[in-house]
Amino acid sequence: MITDLGIVFDRELNFHAHLDKMCCKAFTTLGFIRRICNDFSLVSSLKTLYCSFVRSILEYGLIVWDPVTACDMMQVKRVQRKFLNFAAYKLKIDHPPHDYTPKMQLFSLFTLNDRRLEANLTFLRRFIDGHIDSPELLELIKFEVLSFHARLLILFSVPKCNTNYLKNQPFYRMMSIANKNPSALLYY
Structure with a gap:
């Protein structure tokens, strides 16, 4: 069932189908950004592309569908982590593996949970x-x-x-x- 906001309900009235659809769309958009950013070398330009095209997908209508399970939160968080890994690699930023705090501070990004x-x-x-x-x-x-x-x-x-x-x-x-x-x- 799709509502006016484009938010999809499951039979159990949860938002797993919506989260899958939203994360798939965000990953697709992130892939497009990765392909067109060959000549980009500024933190601000990568952040602007991510915030305007990818994060806006992840945050659309979140007042209604705010994820509550750890699995759902991790699914949404995975998109931002993939961007941070890509940006750190692209800008040749040395960072410890699986520690996203320095990368988030560099880009002045907050966690998606804090933004929710x-x-x-x-x-x-x-x-x-x-x-x-x-x-x-x-x-x-x-x-x-x-x-x-x-x-x-x-x-x-x-x-x-x-x-x-x-x-x-x-x-x-x-x-x-x-x-x-x-x-x-x-x-x-």
């Missing part, structure tokens, strides 16, 4: 600030109102979830992320 967290918090912040207008969705956000002064700051009331499907529902996930680090919501 940032995107969730940014969406929630824009939603609360009224930049996104949807009264039906606004009803899903439950603010926590404490009757006493507590040291622990909890912004949202997230219900107890019996299943992972409910726990990873986009608004519950965003509210849980904001509750773990409330100050991060203020900066986005």
Whole structure:
């Protein structure tokens, strides 16, 4: 089943088919970039190509399909690692094998997981600030109102979830992320 966003659901209502399709498309685009970059020798040009053509594929609609299993996260992470290996080889950067931190710092890239967290918090912040207008969705956000002064700051009331499907529902996930680090919501 394909939705309006082009996101594909499986029979089990997970996004494995979408992740496969998205990663395949990202690898194909990365292969094209590798073929046309013979004469490129600047970090900025390689980063611009990756961010605009490949990473945009990996991040399209991620508020809806944010991967939750380690296997799904690894599948998405593999694309960025392949780019980092290619870029390090292309620019003749000496790097230890399987350590992607120096390469990410050189390119000023964040992990895809950090970008997904940032995107969730940014969406929630824009939603609360009224930049996104949807009264039906606004009803899903439950603010926590404490009757006493507590040291622990909890912004949202997230219900107890019996299943992972409910726990990873986009608004519950965003509210849980904001509750773990409330100050991060203020900066986005």
